[in-house]
Amino acid sequence: MLKFDHVSKVYKGGKRAVHDLNLEISKGEFICFIGPSGCGKTTTMKMINRLIEPTEGKIFINGVNIMDSDPVQLRREIGYVIQQIGLFPHMTIQENISLVLRLLKVPEEQRRTRARELLTLVDMTPDYLEKYPHELSGGQQQRIGVLRALAADQPLILMDEPFGALDPITRESLQEEFKKLQRKLDKTIVFVTHDMDEALKLADRIVIMKDGQIVQCDTPDEILRNPANEFVEEFIGKDRLVQARPNIQTVGQIMNPSPITITGERTLSEAIQLMKQHRVDSLLVVDELKVLQGYIDVQMIDQNRKKASFVREVVDTEIFTVSKRALVRDTIRKILKMGMKYVPVVDDKHRLVGIVTRASLVDIVYDSIWGVDDLSKIG
Amino acid sequence: METIQDLIYYYSQNGAYVWHEFYRHFLMSAYGVLFAAIVAIPTGIVIARYNRLSTWVISLANIIQTIPALAMLAVLMLVMGLGTNTVVFSLFLYSLLPIIKNTYTGICNVDHALLESGKAMGMTKFQVLWMVELPLAMSVIMAGLRTALVITIGIATIGTFIGAGGLGDIILRGTNVTDGTAIILAGAIPTALMAVLADLVMGWLERKLSPIKKRKGSLKNNIQEQAA
Structure with missing residues (x-):
């Protein structure tokens, strides 16, 4: 459903963030981009909804070149979750969740029902609807951040280190919740992280990047078993490689x-x-x-x-x-x-x-x- | 003691006149600020977008602010003649700096993450401005209007020198007569009162428009009742 075709991005000043990237992502897949900072993973993700426009190459969503579609319309059809959460402090939770629906001019009554429905997905009670973001804990806020990306039932969701700013315990539980949610809702998800544990836990396929290029793209198991080169090995960490061997038998x-x-x-x-x-x-x-x-x-x-x-x-x-x-x-x-x-x-x-x-x-x-x-x- | 009696006597005799000048004074200030807001808020938004312009525009507004009020009135009078309009125009000029500066600061201080998430959710540039930036900057912009209004109420008293009327008229009359303390006070007290009131009202508005809203007590109670 998502296809990168020889995509490159060169920033002003000649910095090459992404270099000749080819990748195909199928529907319902959970893809993790991972790599050291500055490897181009966030740039790659932001090119999908044209927050950053590729210098060369083409990106297709369901066969349509994204450069041919209106960026505003395109973004309304793609969910987006960021690390800083980015809930609007002057809107209630209900308004925050249903913002994309409001942009799509869905009637008020329907928006309200949808927000209520979504809240139940993360086991929060409807009385949160009238609260403001600052009244919620960090974990709850990011749950709302995720719901906001689901509101218009977008088939594709981009997530930029969504759990990076949370404390380890909250992060753990949100990861679990989110993985469950993803299986249930069958969304295609592009997830950027620098946390290998997170990637191994969540992803169907992991794309390891370095200097704007893909080093390895495979399932977590396959990456653990056959790391492509020393860089991948080092990035995964020796401990994890040891455990990946199916040696626990007696x-x-x-x-x-x-x-x-x-x-x-x-x-x-x-x-x-x-x-x-x-x-x-x-x-x-x-x-x-x-x-x-x-x-x-x-x-x-x-x-x-x-x-x-x-x-x-x-x-x-x-x-x-x-x-x-x-x-x-x-x-x-x-x-x-x-x-x-x-x-x-x-x-x-x-x-x-x-x-x-x-x-x-x-x-x-x-x-x-x-x-x-x-x-x-x-x- | 005598002064206070004189003051009360002055008010009892000239109540309608004082009220008339009070009203006139307020209108001059309010119009000055209003016109300034119409020009300065959009200017602030524009310079927040094009950062290179901001130094130029803010320096210009700063220069205007440094011109002494009397000199400004005198120069404007040469061009525009005597009367209320000249005063309103000079008040307009004095209001520009606080409003532009606060609008600029308010818009620039909106969290970048919010702008990004707004954009990424598919807001047009105008929607980002209207639904995110302006509501979040509103209390800072209001603080600018508040400063501007208090400044203009002070400056408007000088308007009397070019025949604009206002409470300055009463003060000036007091300075021109012997033993005019009561009359000076009769003009000065309402001016000060107006400035304080304006500050209070605008301060209240500023809090009202603050983006982080405290929920009303009743709502909270309702939820607690439901929980119990």
Whole structure:
């Protein structure tokens, strides 16, 4: 739907921002332009809605050369979100959202309904409609900024580092929300960022640029697996490349190697203290040789604290374990199926070597979806 | 004490006359500012667009501002003759600088991101001006009008020297008679009062037109009620 054909941009003074760029973007695709600052990614994006006009070459939207269409009309058909958010402070949220509709001369009543409808997309209540931008938090403002770009149901949306100015937590949640929204609405999105994590997380295809030229253009997986050259490798970062290899297969690689343990000779009050200290609700019981005996939890201690005083008297020996060499996917299935909170990992001699908890699972899932988490945190 | 009694006596005898001059004085100032606004606001907008012009235009307005009021009136009188029109014209000239400067500053200070997002959303140049720049610059422009109005109310008192009337007439009469303190005050107090009032009213307007609106209390309460 969007096609760059030998596009170049030379600024006054001879600075070549974009050099002979060829690219085709199909409908519904989420494209991330990424690269160091000054690589021409923003220029490339702004050429699409003619905020900057190309010096050479042609850009086609649905087969129509953008230089043949009226720039004002063209821009009304393309959504635009910027880093500085750019909500108009003198207009209410409702007016801000429906501004493009107002420019397109949609009747007031329809604009109001549309604004209300859009707000529900980002889980905001209709009473925000009458508020002014300065009454909203940064994250909420950028949600409105995104809605504004969706208001006229534009098929193509340009985003210039839209989440760059937000704090990391808000950014994270907005990215997630936005990705969901994009899948639902099936928009073509051109997204400029300098944050590789963001690009890997959101994009269908990533365009890595340097000095006005495309260095590599591929899916996130493909870029991680086969970086085109040293520049790309360096830009992605070594950590991410390591993780991208599908090497997490056995439990031993993902387990937490230092579970909280106690020996049978300890007293129950010591056990409670240990739990409190490490903020856990159960302890694995081992002997001197680290052979797993069983487990105790808060409930068992509570029920038996009048009758017993040592751990070995209340320990539950019926405990499910997995071997260090078990496959991760099997273990996951067991954990989920049996509704267990954790599984101790043992070696051939039934000695405790680690533990797999639900938190480890979250890490794996996170890793397999985004492929960006730090491996050392898990293993 | 006697002066105050004299003053009250003067007002009781010449109330209608003072009111007439007050009104005349105000009209001269208001017309001066109004005409200046008609010329200066568009000029301010233009020089905000073409930055190279701004130094020239603002320097010119600055030069006008430095001419002493009496000298200005004298020179204009040579060309335009005696009477109200000459005073209104000189007030017009004095109002130019604050209005041009504030319009220019107001428009230039509109956040660049807002202009870009306006343009990128498909506003025409005129729509950007009308829907974004002017509303956001309005309170600064109003501050310019406010300054201009207060200045002109002061200067208009001198208009009496070229027969324009206004409260200056009363002050001048007071200076020409022996023991005219009460009469001088009779002219000066309303002038000062007018300046203060104008400042207050324009200040209120300025706040009213401020782009960042505080929501009305009632609306807030409604929402809280709904939430509860």
